[in-house]
Structures are given as C-alpha cells and as structure tokens.
Amino acid sequence: xxxxxxxxxxxxxxxxxxxxxxxxxxxxxxxxxxxxxxxxxxxxxxxxxxxxxxxxxxxxxxxxxxxxxxxxxxxxxxxxxxxxxxxxxxxxxxxxxxxxxxxxxxxxxxxxxxxxxxxxxxxxxxxxxxxxxxxxxxxxxxxxxxxxxxxxxxxxxxxxxxxxxxxxxxxxxxxxxxxxxxxxxxxxxxxxxxxxxxxxxxxxxxxxxxxxxxxxxxxxxxxxxxxxxxxxxxxxxxxxxxxxxxxxxxxxxxxxxxxxxxxxxxxxxxxxxxxxxxxxxxxxxxxxxxxxxxxxxxxxxxxxxxxxxxxxxxxxxxxxxxxxxxxxxxxxxxxxxxxxxxxxxxxxxxxxxxxxxxxxxxxxxxxxxxxxxxxxxxxxxxxxxxxxxxxxxxxxxxxxxxxxxxxxxxxxxxxxxxxxxxxxxxxxxxxxxxxxxxxxxxxxxxxxxxxxxxxxxxxxxxxxxxxxxxxxxxxxxxxxxxxxxxxxxxxxxxxxxxxxxxxxxxxxxxxxxxxxxxxxxxxxxxxxxxxxxxxxxxxxxxxxxxxxxxxxxxxxxxxxx
Amino acid sequence: xxxxxxxxxxxxxxxxxxxxxxxxxxxxxxxxxxxxxxxxxxxxxxxxxxxxxxxxxxxxxxxxxxxxxxxxxxxxxxxxxxxxxxxxxxxxxxxxxxxxxxxxxxxxxxxxxxxxxxxxxxxxxxxxxxxxxxxxxxxxxxxxxxxxxxxxxxxxxxxxxxxxxxxxxxxxxxxxx
Numbered sequence: 001x002x003x004x005x006x007x008x009x010x011x012x013x014x015x016x017x018x019x020x021x022x023x024x025x026x027x028x029x030x031x032x033x034x035x036x037x038x039x040x041x042x043x044x045x046x047x048x049x050x051x052x053x054x055x056x057x058x059x060x061x062x063x064x065x066x067x068x069x070x071x072x073x074x075x076x077x078x079x080x081x082x083x084x085x086x087x088x089x090x091x092x093x094x095x096x097x098x099x100x101x102x103x104x105x106x107x108x109x110x111x112x113x114x115x116x117x118x119x120x121x122x123x124x125x126x127x128x129x130x131x132x133x134x135x136x137x138x139x140x141x142x143x144x145x146x147x148x149x150x151x152x153x154x155x156x157x158x159x160x161x162x163x164x165x166x167x168x169x170x171x172x173x174x175x176x177x178x179x180x181x182x183x184x185x186x187x188x189x190x191x192x193x194x195x196x197x198x199x200x201x202x203x204x205x206x207x208x209x210x211x212x213x214x215x216x217x218x219x220x221x222x223x224x225x226x227x228x229x230x231x232x233x234x235x236x237x238x239x240x241x242x243x244x245x246x247x248x249x250x251x252x253x254x255x256x257x258x259x260x261x262x263x264x265x266x267x268x269x270x271x272x273x274x275x276x277x278x279x280x281x282x283x284x285x286x287x288x289x290x291x292x293x294x295x296x297x298x299x300x301x302x303x304x305x306x307x308x309x310x311x312x313x314x315x316x317x318x319x320x321x322x323x324x325x326x327x328x329x330x331x332x333x334x335x336x337x338x339x340x341x342x343x344x345x346x347x348x349x350x351x352x353x354x355x356x357x358x359x360x361x362x363x364x365x366x367x368x369x370x371x372x373x374x375x376x377x378x379x380x381x382x383x384x385x386x387x388x389x390x391x392x393x394x395x396x397x398x399x400x401x402x403x404x405x406x407x408x409x410x411x412x413x414x415x416x417x418x419x420x421x422x423x424x425x426x427x428x429x430x431x432x433x434x435x436x437x438x439x440x441x442x443x444x445x446x447x448x449x450x451x452x453x454x455x456x457x458x459x460x461x462x463x464x465x466x467x468x469x470x471x472x473x474x475x476x477x478x479x480x481x482x483x484x485x486x487x488x489x490x491x492x493x494x495x496x497x498x499x500x501x502x503x504x505x506x507x508x509x510x511x512x513x514x515x516x517x518x519x520x521x522x523x524x525x526x527x528x529x530x531x532x533x534x535x536x537x538x539x540x541x542x543x544x545x546x547x548x549x550x551x552x553x554x555x556x557x558x559x560x561x
Numbered sequence: 562x563x564x565x566x567x568x569x570x571x572x573x574x575x576x577x578x579x580x581x582x583x584x585x586x587x588x589x590x591x592x593x594x595x596x597x598x599x600x601x602x603x604x605x606x607x608x609x610x611x612x613x614x615x616x617x618x619x620x621x622x623x624x625x626x627x628x629x630x631x632x633x634x635x636x637x638x639x640x641x642x643x644x645x646x647x648x649x650x651x652x653x654x655x656x657x658x659x660x661x662x663x664x665x666x667x668x669x670x671x672x673x674x675x676x677x678x679x680x681x682x683x684x685x686x687x688x689x690x691x692x693x694x695x696x697x698x699x700x701x702x703x704x705x706x707x708x709x710x711x712x713x714x715x716x717x718x719x720x721x722x723x724x725x726x727x728x729x730x731x732x733x734x735x736x737x738x
Contacts, residue, residue: 005732007723010710018708022678030698039678121648151713151723157685158657158716162648227714228721238654239623273662359677409670561686 001062001370002292003149004112012109015116019043020102027099041159042122043105043286044115048422051095055118056108058089058373060128061171061321061380065360065369067111067420068100072356078104083356085341087462088127088167089373090118090369094420097320116154121162123234125152129177130374133293133380136330140172140189140197142354143221144290149283152227159234163241163249166234167206179375181205181213181495182467184251185230189223197223203233203263204255207461211497212252215260217267223286223429232271236263241346296368296383301333305387318393320404320442326389328407333386337367339379339396340403340411345435347379347429348414349541358399366392375464376413378406409451409514410436413464417457418481424457426474427480430508431455438511448518451489453532467491469532470499470517472510483510487543488535501544520546563671564699566680566691568678571699576639577671578620578692579603592617597670598641601625604633612636631663640665641657642662643686644673653686660687662716683708687717 004012026036039133040046040283044055056071063071071091075083078100084092096104105483108114118125126149129135130527145418149168153159159166161490171178172189176269186202216418217551221229237251240258255263278493312319327336339359341349341437359379363371366388367381396402405411412435415421417428432455439445465471471486482504489498505513518531520543525534535543565574581587587606592599598618602625604611611617618639621630630733640659642652652671659665671683671691677697684691684706693702711720715722723729 007711007727007729007732013712014709018678018705021704030701035647035676066606121650148724154713155682155709157682157712158653159650160682161648161653161679163650235657236653239651239658243649243651260707278715278725279722284723284728285732288724288730291730380650 001064002059002143002289004122008112009109012112012116013106014468015043015104015155016102016109019105022236023102024096036163038120041120042116042117042119043101045098045101046119046422048094048420049418051418052094052098052101052415053420054096054104054115055086055115056091056093056115057118057125058091059150060126060132060143060304061089061130061372061374062143063371063373064111065363065371067113068356068360068363068371070111070113070351072360074104074107075356076353081350082349082350084416085351085373085377085379087349087375087377087415087464088125089130089375089418090125091373092416095417096256097481099327102519105300119165120160121164121166122160123156123162123166123168126150126153127167127178127375129173130172130372130380131177131327131336131382132172134329134334134336135173135177136328137174138172138330139191141290141293142170142172142178142189143293144286145187145189145197145226145281145396146170147289147292148285149230151227152279159238162238163236163243164246164251164253166237168230175497176491176493179464179467179491179495180475182207182211182464182491183214184402185233186214187226192220199226199417200225201229201233204251204252204260204520206250207464207466208250209247209459209461210250210253211461211466212256213495213497214252215255217260217264224281224283225275227265227281228274228277229271231279232267235270236266240266249536253450269352295331298331298334298372298383299385301385301387305333307390308386308557311390316345317404318390318438320446321393321402322389323446324404324408325402327380329383331383335384335386335389337381337384337389337396338374339381339399340553341378341401342403342405342411342436343400344440345433347419350414351379355399355401359401362392362395372409376411378411404442405445405450407450408445409439409448409453409518410445411451411452412436413454413468415462417455417463421457421462423460424474425476426457426483427507428457428463428472428474431472431474431483431507434507434511435514448521449530452489453514454489464491465489466497467495468498469530470514471536475504477504481507483507485517485547486512487540497511499540501540502548516547519542564600564693564695564697566693566702566706567689569703570700574690574692576618576670578641590702596639598639598670601630605629607639607685615693621655623649623655627655627658627663629667631659631665634659634665634667636665637667639668639670641670641692644671644675647674647679656683656687677702680710681703685712685716685718 046053169183170187188200201218202214203217307342372380418424455472456463456465467489486498494501620641672692
C-alpha cells in the first residue's frame with residue numbers, strides 16, 4: 001500500500017491548516033455561505049438534511065488496519081458510532097459538527113488520510129477494482145498508476161473549478177469491476193505484445209439525470225502519456241463544457257453535443273502542446289510508486305486444505321459463504337474475502353465503530369493489515385489463506401459481517417437517500433430494508449442467483465440504479481415519494497443501462513414489485529440463466545405484464561410516468 | 562485607484578477596468594487618456610484608433626475567441642482575464658493557453674470575482690497580477706498566496722511535476738507494508 005513521504009504528509013497537513021483558516025473565516029463572516037460552499041465541498045463537507053456530512057477519501061479502495069481503527073474511533077468519538085461506505089470506495093460520517101471538522105481532518109492526516117476533492121466540481125477521488133493486485137484475471141495492477149493520478153489531480157491549479165464534478169476510474173483486468181464506462185474518464189489498462197502498458201481511454205460516461213456510456217477516445221494510449229492526455233481532455237472540457245445548467249454540465253453532454261470524432265480532434269489539438277512534455281510519466285516514477293505495491297510475504301501454500309474441505313462438506317452455511325463471498329486469488333492457497341455490509345435492519349454500507357475496529361483486527365490477523373472497500377459497499381480482505389477461511393467465517397459471522405449474499409439480490413447498492421441527503425427526492429434506505437426483510441430466505445436467494453439490485457434516492461444516481469439488473473429510482477411527485485423501476489441494466493465489460501418498466505410505485509409496493517419480477521424470471525428462465533440474461537432474451541414486456549397486470553396500488557398519473 | 566497583488570505584495574494600481582453597458586454602441590465609446598482595461602470586443606471595434614496608444618490594455622471574457630485575441634497580443638501592455646463568477650473556472654485554462662500555447666510573455670491579470678482562496682491556483686496557471694476586491698483583507702490574501710509547501714503537477718509557473726524535480730525514492734517513513 002502507498003505510504004506518504006514528507007512531502008505528501010506536508011501537503012495534507014497544509015490542507016488541514018488551510019481548511020481550518022477557511023472555516024474560521026466563514027464563522028467570522030469573512031467568507032459568505034456561497035463562497036465557503038465550493039471550498040468546503042472540496043474538503044468533502046456537505047450541509048445535509050440534519051447535519052453536515054463529511055466524506056473521507058479512500059483512494060482506489062485501499063485502507064490499512066491502522067486507518068480503519070482511526071475511522072472507527074472518529075465514528076465513536078465524533079459521530080454517532082457508525083459511518084457509511086459509499087459507492088465510490090469512500091467513507092461518510094453523518095453527524096460531525098462543522099466546527100469539529102478541522103480537528104477530525106487533522107486526526108485523519110496522522111494516518112495519511114484526507115477528504116481532499118471528495119466532492120466539488122473538481123477531479124474526484126480515483127476509483128478502481130477492489131481486487132487490484134490479486135485478481136487472477138488481472139493484466140495490469142492499477143494501483144501504481146491510480147496513485148500517480150491521485151497525486152497529479154491533487155490541488156490541480158487549473159481544474160479546481162470545472163463545470164461539474166469529474167470522476168476517473170481505472171481497471172486492469174479481463175473483467176471490468178470498476179464500471180469504467182460510466183465515468184467521465186474510464187481507463188482500461190492492458191498490455192501490448194511487448195508487455196508495454198497501454199490504456200483504452202473512455203470519455204463521457206456517467207449516470208445521473210442523463211445516463212450515458214462513455215465512448216472510446218483512444219484505443220491504445222501508452223501509459224507514460226496518461227497525465228498529459230487527461231490534461232488535454234479536461235482542458236477542453238473546462239473551456240467548452242456547459243456552465244449555464246448544472247444538469248447539462250458533465251463532460252458527457254459536451255462529448256454528445258460535439259460527437260466523439262470532433263471531441264477527439266479538439267483533444268488531439270490540445271495534446272499537441274503537451275505530448276512528450278514534462279507531464280510524461282517517467283520510468284523512475286512508475287518504479288518508485290510501484291515499489292509500494294509489491295507482494296506481501298505470501299506463504300508457499302498448497303491449493304487445497306483438508307480442514308477447509310471438510311468444513312465445506314459438512315457446513316452448508318460455510319459453503320454458501322465461500323460460494324458467494326470468497327473470491328479467487330492469483331496466489332495458490334490464498335483467497336479474497338468480502339465482508340458483507342448488507343445486514344437486515346441496517347442501511348447498506350453502514351458499519352459501526354466496533355465493527356471497523358474488529359475488521360482492522362481481522363485484517364491484521366488474516367490479510368497483511370490491508371482492507372479494500374468496493375463500490376458495491378462491502379469490505380474486502382484481499383489476502384486470506386484458504387486454510388484460515390473456516391475461522392475467519394466464524395469470526396465474521398459473530399461480527400454480523402458474513403451475510404452470504406455477495407452478488408445476490410440483497411447485496412443491494414443503495415445511496416443514503418432522503419434519510420440523510422439533501423439532494424434526494426425520496427428515501428432509499430427503507431426500500432432496501434423492506435426488500436431485505438422480504439427476501440431473507442437464503443435458499444431462495446441462491447436459487448435466484450446473481451442479481452444486482454441498485455437503489456438511488458434521486459436522479460444523481462449515487463446508487464447506480466441505471467446499471468442494476470433491477471434499478472430503483474426515487475422520484476418526487478407532488479411532494480410524495482414514488483419509485484421508478486428499471487430492469488436489464490448491468491455493469492462490467494458489457495455495461496448497459498436498464499429500461500424503465502412503466503409508471504412508478506409507492507414505497508409500500510416495492511417488495512411486491514420485486515417479487516413479481518422474480519416470479520416472472522423463475523417462470524421464464526432457462527437453466528443457468530441469470531435474471532438479467534432472461535430480461536435480455538425475452539425483453540421487458542413479460543415483466544411489465546406481470547407487474548402491472550396485478551392489483552398493485554399504482555398511482556393514476558400522466559403519461560410521463 | 563485599485564489594489565492589486567503583484568510579486569507577493571499589495572500595490573496600488575492605476576488601471577481602470579471599463580465595463581460598457583451591454584447595449585452600448587462600442588464604436589462611440591470614448592476613451593480619455595489614462596490606463597484603461599477595455600473589453601476585447603471594444604478593442605476589435607476601435608482597434609485602428611487605439612493601436613497607437615500605450616495606455617490601453619484588454620480584458621478577456623471567457624467567451625472571447627482566443628485565436629482572434631492572439632493576433633493582437635503584441636499591441637497591449639496588459640492583458641486581463643475576467644472571472645464573471647468565482648466558480649467559473651474557464652479563466653484558469655485560458656491563462657494556461659495564453660502562456661503556453663500563444664506564448665504571451667507580458668503581464669496577465671485576473672479581474673472580476675476572485676476569491677483569496679484562489680490566488681495560489683491563479684499564480685500557478687500563469688497570472689502574475691491579481692485585482693483584489695476592496696472587501697479582501699490584505700493579511701488574508703498574503704497568507705493564502707502559498708498555502709501548500711509544494712506542488713505535485715506542473716503548470717505554467719513550473720512545468721516540471723514533482724517527480725521530475727525530486728528523487729523521492731525510499732523517502733516514505735515505514736516503507737511498504
């Protein structure tokens with residue numbers, strides 16, 4: 001994992017001092033609310049429904065056990081004893097008073113953490129594959145270049161006041177686990193015949209009000225040009241992106257308006273001034289940063305273990321957990337383990353202070369002291385010995401972190417919604433909880449199989465509803481909360497946006513709607529066919545018929561549904 | 562008399578920013594002697610008459626066409642970029658382009674809605690003077706000129722990113738874990 005040197009440390013400390021000064025000036029009236037707003041947002045601080053919300057950066061998903069302990073202690077001492085993992089690796093606190101934020105940031109700086117650029121119209125925290133460095137299908141470990149991108153984007157003088165937020169995601173495996181096509185810039189790192197790292201560069205993807213998949217702007221960009229090429233893209237965007245309407249201000253709207261050919265022409269013209277210039281990444285820098293991501297001291301282990309095999313045969317609950325929550329590892333005898341943050345009665349992604357500290361202990365005991373956070377809002381221990389899985393399962397279960405539902409219906413991605421978020425049109429957490437309540441039969445969940453259910457409380461789509469196999473979007477109609485349902489969306493290499501099945505539903509109907517969708521799937525599916533594949537094969541009509549043909553209490557409403 | 566930041570200090574300055582009414586007939590705007598910063602649109606209209614004057618500089622709106630602007634750089638003692646709103650960040654990229662693509666070497670000033678908290682970024686992208694709002698507390702401005710001890714990425718002030726300026730190998734405390 002990357003460690004700060006004196007410069008990194010001094011930069012983060014200087015940011016804390018700067019923010020403390022800004023907070024003081026705001027409190028003294030020297031900065032207006034309007035002037036303070038972008039400054040606090042660039043430090044992850046939102047004014048929310050009940051209290052401020054502070055979003056801490058977890059760069060490309062990596063957290064150390066020492067960091068997690070401090071995050072837990074802050075949750076206990078400064079918040080209400082819990083925090084929330086977001087859909088972009090980050091961690092959010094909901095109840096820290098504004099005046100305490102500088103001190104909290106100072107405490108985070110001690111463990112090389114910060115809230116820099118976790119919000120605001122700037123380059124946001126770079127996201128990646130939670131299995132980077134360990135996935136068997138990985139071609140390029142994304143972490144060194146992600147760290148180089150993190151440093152480059154930190155306090156970038158030219159790109160702190162862009163038309164809108166700007167998100168970069170990077171993956172380097174055969175299977176895209178970072179949903180790069182729904183990012184402002186998505187990078188897929190791969191290798192040419194000589195082993196040289198190249199990037200396929202996607203631009204103009206994004207969810208939100210106008211969901212659009214990115215388009216390829218460069219098929220084979222050599223890694224050393226990544227920074228200069230992205231600088232060219234973002235400069236064109238900064239100068240030409242719309243600023244008249246925040247809903248039309250993302251780069252996706254510019255790319256659509258110009259067309260990818262014209263946008264590429266402009267970027268190439270801009271890049272002509274930059275290519276091979278000083279922003280070109282050096283071999284030495286890649287080597288330096290890569291040196292932080294060398295393998296931990298893996299043991300030489302057999303690929304099998306008798307105790308593990310025995311438990312697998314004798315304990316159905318363990319076998320299920322292994323099937324859903326344990327993932328392959330490129331090193332023999334090792335596995336990655338997802339600790340599920342999806343428990344009945346708890347908001348998806350929420351974790352308590354003591355759970356954080358316990359996960360830190362598990363990471364120290366089983367996974368070289370490192371934890372990853374996934375955009376599915378779970379935590380991952382990336383380097384667990386196969387033979388230790390039974391004892392880890394027992395411990396995780398005792399901590400209520402072992403729901404064997406990863407990738408299943410109740411592994412719901414869910415934004416904080418109207419319970420917390422000021423932007424939300426509707427609550428999202430109660431919908432997730434009602435669905436988790438309804439579908440708590442593991443046999444049934446496993447029979448239904450892989451199913452991504454994503455819920456957003458508004459158009460901003462933090463819950464990635466567009467790419468859920470089933471997507472739920474909270475909408476406001478005449479001050480009432482309604483829920484629009486899409487099906488057929490998916491993430492990964494074949495990312496697609498879901499289709500709306502029809503008029504929206506009342507909150508209380510949502511579990512029934514999901515039941516009907518699943519019944520339709522079960523009646524139509526072919527062997528081994530996933531829900532989303534059935535939708536693709538038969539189309540949305542049979543689902544529509546079953547959902548709307550019944551006696552659901554749906555609102556009579558205008559055709560715009 | 563306005564206050565500007567230059568070389569890290571506050572100076573008095575005689576350049577007056579002329580902002581004609583939207584419906585003004587630019588051909589008839591009269592410019593008496595004195596240091597005037599005029600909109601590029603006005604320069605275009607009165608270019609022939611103003612060319613010989615050394616007391617006329619131009620301010621650019623983010624909407625001005627830089628390829629047109631660039632034809633005139635040599636005729637102005639001062640170029641300013643207007644920030645209609647402090648959240649409108651186009652001026653940063655315009656400054657970068659003027660310095661690095663068009664190679665303008667003269668004085669480049671930020672005017673308009675500029676926050677103290679943005680001065681550092683402005684100095685980095687290529688501005689050398691910054692017009693301060695009269696409400697700005699000078700001590701606050703001076704304190705914010707260099708909020709960070711170093712910079713990761715290159716820009717106009719220093720095109721070399723940190724990784725080209727310094728060998729950071731092995732500098733982390735504790736090393737990899």
